[in-house]
Amino acid sequence: MNSLTQHLDAHQLDAEYFEYSKAANPISANLISRIPYHSFPASLCDSGPSRVLPLDLSEALGCQGPATGPGLCANFIRLNAGDSLTLAPNATSQVLYVIAGSGALAQGEQAFDWDKGCFIALPGLTATQLTARQDSRFYYVHDEPLLRYLGVKACEQRFSATLYPAELANAKLREAADDPRAQDRSRISILLGNRHFPQTRTVTHVLWAMYGILPPGSVQKPHRHQSIALDFIIDSPEGCYTLVGTELDANGQIRNPTRVDWTPGLAFVTPPGYWHAHYNESDKEAFLIPIQDAGLQTYLRSLDIRFS
Numbered sequence: 001m002n003s004l005t006q007h008l009d010a011h012q013l014d015a016e017y018f019e020y021s022k023a024a025n026p027i028s029a030n031l032i033s034r035i036p037y038h039s040f041p042a043s044l045c046d047s048g049p050s051r052v053l054p055l056d057l058s059e060a061l062g063c064q065g066p067a068t069g070p071g072l073c074a075n076f077i078r079l080n081a082g083d084s085l086t087l088a089p090n091a092t093s094q095v096l097y098v099i100a101g102s103g104a105l106a107q108g109e110q111a112f113d114w115d116k117g118c119f120i121a122l123p124g125l126t127a128t129q130l131t132a133r134q135d136s137r138f139y140y141v142h143d144e145p146l147l148r149y150l151g152v153k154a155c156e157q158r159f160s161a162t163l164y165p166a167e168l169a170n171a172k173l174r175e176a177a178d179d180p181r182a183q184d185r186s187r188i189s190i191l192l193g194n195r196h197f198p199q200t201r202t203v204t205h206v207l208w209a210m211y212g213i214l215p216p217g218s219v220q221k222p223h224r225h226q227s228i229a230l231d232f233i234i235d236s237p238e239g240c241y242t243l244v245g246t247e248l249d250a251n252g253q254i255r256n257p258t259r260v261d262w263t264p265g266l267a268f269v270t271p272p273g274y275w276h277a278h279y280n281e282s283d284k285e286a287f288l289i290p291i292q293d294a295g296l297q298t299y300l301r302s303l304d305i306r307f308s
Contacts, residue, residue, distance in 0.1 A: 035069055035228060035271040036060045037244060037258050042265025045076035045137060050083040052076075052140070055267060064148055069228040071146035071293050072207075074267060077130075077138035079103065084131040089144040091124030092154050093204035097232065097289055098166075099265065101136025105129070110161040117166025119192055119211070121203050123157040139232045139267065141291045143206045158205055159196045169211055177213055186307055187220050188213045200298040208294030214240060214286040220278040222254050222308040227294035229270035234289060236262040239282035244274050252308035262286060275308070 026032040040055045055074045058065025068074040079085055079101065087094065102115035107128040114120060122128055124142065147154060169190070177188045189212030192203040203209040208227065214220065222243075231242070243257035254275050260268050270276050270290075280286050297303040 033060060033062050035269065037260070037269060037271070039260060039266060039268040040074075040076070041263070042076075045078045046265070048078060050080045050085055050132075051078055052085065052087070053078070057269070058145075063145065065145075067145035067148075068141075068230055068269060069145070069293070070149065071296070072141055072143055072228060072230060072291075073145050074230040074232075074291070075138075075140040075142075076267070077136075077140050079130055079132040079136040079138070081132050081135050084129055086127050086129050087122075087140075088127040089124055089142045090147050090153055091142040091144040092147065092158065093206040093295075094122040094124055094128075094140070094142040095203055095207050095209050095291055096120040096122070097139045097234075099137040099139060099234075101132055101134045103130060103132040103134070103136055105131075105161070107161045112161075112163050114163065115166065117170065119164035119169060119203075119209065121159070121162040121164070121192070121194065121207075121209075123159055123161070123204075124154045125157045128161075139289065139291075141207065141230055143293065146206070146293070146296075159194055162194060164192055173211055173213060177215075186223065188215060197295065200295050202295035202298065204295055205299065206293055206296045208290075208292045208298070210290050212288050212290075214278050214280045214288065216280055216283045216285060218280050222248060222252065222275045222277040223306060224273055224275045225292070225294065225297075225305045226272050226302055227292040227297045228272045229276075229290045229292050231268050231270060232289045232291070233262045233264060233266045234287040235264050236266075236286040236288075237280075237282040237284040240278075240280045240286045242268070242270070242276055242278050244270055244276045246274055248275055248308055262288075277308075 054066030056066040058067040108126045240262040245254040245257040
């Protein structure tokens with residue numbers, strides 16, 4: 001022990017100093033792991049008892065779990081007819097999509113019915129009870145990993161439980177698809193919003209949820225953003241897939257891509273900053289839901305969506 005170390009005060013013991021080039025890019029230095037590609041099939045939760053099944057990549061991420069990304073956790077929920085489940089994460093934001101079934105929800109003084117195709121946005125301060133009238137399944141994303149990393153507890157409810165009925169969401173999506181200018185746009189989709197977040201125009205202040213169509217014979221050209229995408233395939237014919245990679249070639253196509261073939265009920269991870277493109281080589285429409293931490297990224301002015 002040298003004389004400098006011997007004379008350190010107790011409040012200096014945790015301090016470290018790094019030369020810039022050895023600390024400025026911890027991913028390249030393998031000090032922190034990249035977010036991995038990963039797919040989760042619908043079969044994980046298509047039968048069995050009522051349960052919440054986290055789509056957990058925390059070991060690969062090197063963080064406390066469960067977590068699908070550094071700040072988000074995606075889950076499948078199975079809720080059999082007559083059963084109830086309580087959702088009580090330490091989270092600011094939760095989004096559910098009803099894959100199948102029907103039932104009721106209660107959160108504090110808020111209560112409403114839900115059925116197939118509905119979206120539900122929930123704050124995390126108050127426990128939520130889901131009760132199924134029919135065998136039901138959900139895709140469910142919340143931001144508990146973000147709060148766990150920050151070492152904080154949710155203490156303020158920024159919005160109230162909000163229902164996006166299937167009939168209205170489908171009508172809005174079809175309206176976007178039928179617009180004469182739709183084919184000139186980068187995608188055919190709607191973004192779910194909440195009146196409490198006019199700056200970000202997102203479903204919560206942290207989460208972003210898109211409901212989209214991939215038309216037959218179409219390609220959504222390569223694009224990227226700094227938010228992680230937790231993608232869920234609602235329905236898809238054979239011949240739909242996503243290509244993902246880190247670089248573009250001289251023609252604006254993804255170099256050495258990883259291919260993810262779509263199947264109904266599939267959930268998969270698109271890492272932040274990676275180029276990705278969606279393809280439908282069939283003669284039928286496909287439907288998808290990307291849920292991202294883009295509400296937070298938009299507020300931080302760091303989302304940086306780019307197209308090839």
